[in-house]
Amino acid sequence: xxxxxxxxxxxxxxxxxxxxxxxxxxxxxxxxxxxxxxxxxxxxxxxxxxxxxxxxxxxxxxxxxxxxxxxxxxxxxxxxxxxxxxxxxxxxxxxxxxxxxxxxxxxxxxxxxxxxxxxxxxxxxxxxxxxxxxxxxxxxxxxxxxxx
Amino acid sequence: xxxxxxxxxxxxxxxxxxxxxxxxxxxxxxxxxxxxxxxxxxxxxxxxxxxxxxxxxxxxxxxxxxxxxxxxxxxxxxxxxxxxxxxxxxxxxxxxxxxxxxxxxxxxxxxxxxxxxxxxxxxxxxxxxxxxxxxxxxxxxxxxxxxxxxxxxxxxxxxxxxxxxxxxxxxxxxxxxxxxxxxxxxxxxxxxxxxxxxxxxxxxxxxxxxxxxxxxxxxxxxxxxxxxxxxxxxxxxxxxxxxxxxxxxxxxx
Numbered sequence: 001x002x003x004x005x006x007x008x009x010x011x012x013x014x015x016x017x018x019x020x021x022x023x024x025x026x027x028x029x030x031x032x033x034x035x036x037x038x039x040x041x042x043x044x045x046x047x048x049x050x051x052x053x054x055x056x057x058x059x060x061x062x063x064x065x066x067x068x069x070x071x072x073x074x075x076x077x078x079x080x081x082x083x084x085x086x087x088x089x090x091x092x093x094x095x096x097x098x099x100x101x102x103x104x105x106x107x108x109x110x111x112x113x114x115x116x117x118x119x120x121x122x123x124x125x126x127x128x129x130x131x132x133x134x135x136x137x138x139x140x141x142x143x144x145x146x147x148x
Numbered sequence: 149x150x151x152x153x154x155x156x157x158x159x160x161x162x163x164x165x166x167x168x169x170x171x172x173x174x175x176x177x178x179x180x181x182x183x184x185x186x187x188x189x190x191x192x193x194x195x196x197x198x199x200x201x202x203x204x205x206x207x208x209x210x211x212x213x214x215x216x217x218x219x220x221x222x223x224x225x226x227x228x229x230x231x232x233x234x235x236x237x238x239x240x241x242x243x244x245x246x247x248x249x250x251x252x253x254x255x256x257x258x259x260x261x262x263x264x265x266x267x268x269x270x271x272x273x274x275x276x277x278x279x280x281x282x283x284x285x286x287x288x289x290x291x292x293x294x295x296x297x298x299x300x301x302x303x304x305x306x307x308x309x310x311x312x313x314x315x316x317x318x319x320x321x322x323x324x325x326x327x328x329x330x331x332x333x334x335x336x337x338x339x340x341x342x343x344x345x346x347x348x349x350x351x352x353x354x355x356x357x358x359x360x361x362x363x364x365x366x367x368x369x370x371x372x373x374x375x376x377x378x379x380x381x382x383x384x385x386x387x388x389x390x391x392x393x394x395x396x397x398x399x400x401x
Contacts, residue, residue: 061330072331076324100314107324109313117314119369124312129367 023112024132031102032090036139037112037132047141050134051080057111057130057138066145077108082148089143096135111135171336174392175344175400178335187341187399195276195345195397198269198352202277205270214259216274223281231282232394235383237294244298244379248275248354266373272352276343279396286393287340289386302384305377311368317381332401338389339382341398352397355382 024038036042050057051065059065062076083092094101099108110117111129130138176184186192206216206223220226235246238253245253251274252263264271291299306317320329321337328334342355349357356378360370371377 073328074330075328107315107319109315117310117312118308119310120312121364121367121369124367129312 023114023128026093026097028094028101029090031094032088033093033097034090036136037093037097040133040136042133042136042138042140044137044141044144046134047137047139050130050138051141056134059138062107066147080142080145082145084143084146085148087142089139092139092142093135096130096138172338172389172392173336174338174389174395175335175341175398176395178333179399179401183399183401187395193345193397193399195343195352195399196280198273198276198343198345199280199397200277201269202273202275205274206277216254219258223278227278227281229282229285231279231396232285232287233289235289235298235379235386237298242294244295244376244383246355246374246379246382247278248356249374249379251275251278267354267357272343272354275354276352276397279343279394282394283396284393286391287386287389289383289390291383291387295383298380298383299387301376302380302382305381306384311363311366313366313368315366317362336389337385338392339385340389340392341395341400343396344398344400346400348401355385 026033026037027035051059052067052070054061059077059080060067060070060073062074064073064075064079064081066081067073087095095108097112098110099106100110109129112132112135114126114128176187179187190196206220209215217223231247234250235244237243238245238249248266248271251271252266255261256263264274289295309316309319317337320334324334325336326333339355339358342358343352344358345352346358354373356373356375359378359381360373363370
């Protein structure tokens, strides 16, 4: 019921937002967003680069990935080794886009959301942390991490 | 009072104080033992270069009259503990003022000199010097009376999500203390070491400079040095760290 309410709210938001700043629309099904954003096709190598890069995804500030050449990795989020075996692409996509849809208290930032944020620095205002293509790239990379 | 009476009073006091009071640790507790020793060694903590510069400014007699020391004679005694009571509400203006603000106020109103400017080397030196006179003194900043609305504003700032990464101070500095952000350990976010010498800065900076770095980290608006937002947050952090010993100039990564 909660997810249904969120789905309706998202549809309303999508209808209400101006076309210029509108992000690609998506549909939540259960705890997943099954369809790729805007029908884009992700690239695992680009996704890996985004995950490791300190200015873009910067995922390693909180998460651990199976990368022996990355000595400093965070301990806050769940480890990402084997995440592709634990979650399917749709589940990964939802957690990247806005993990707050599942847990409003989450510390995981929303990477594809521009509404409901406060005091965003000018350089980051009115654009999501990752673009639709970048979300798909990261989803594809994470889905490939199948070894626990 | 009997020993049992004293024990009971102590137990009641412990119950009355906020839950976090005896859990909060200073920033130095998250340093390596070697860096902790370096912080305490005046010959090896570069922050003391700023303290010395501040001490020199404090007692310099040429041109400026009165000098700091002509009102604050024997500062080691007369100003001991002063820094532990900031930020506080300025009686005349009703505004919240921190140690930097008080020094600037003296400079402009009493010495009739142009303000140094926030984050200038002179103001950092003087602030580090005056703060160092309260080394080991427990923080005793008030959140009551005139300070209450500022405290409430600081607490609200600390607890609200902000920035593109949508994070609140409390999510890391209360809930995730001790966890690793890349190579760094998350601390309680206590400001008792500031002004501090940070290796990342290769110099001494104010608490507000450190707060600006946090804001940038969550991709939020960086408020101005000395802004109402950071002053209120500074007050909240100080009240939250009540009883912790001042350790400026701190040494930080």
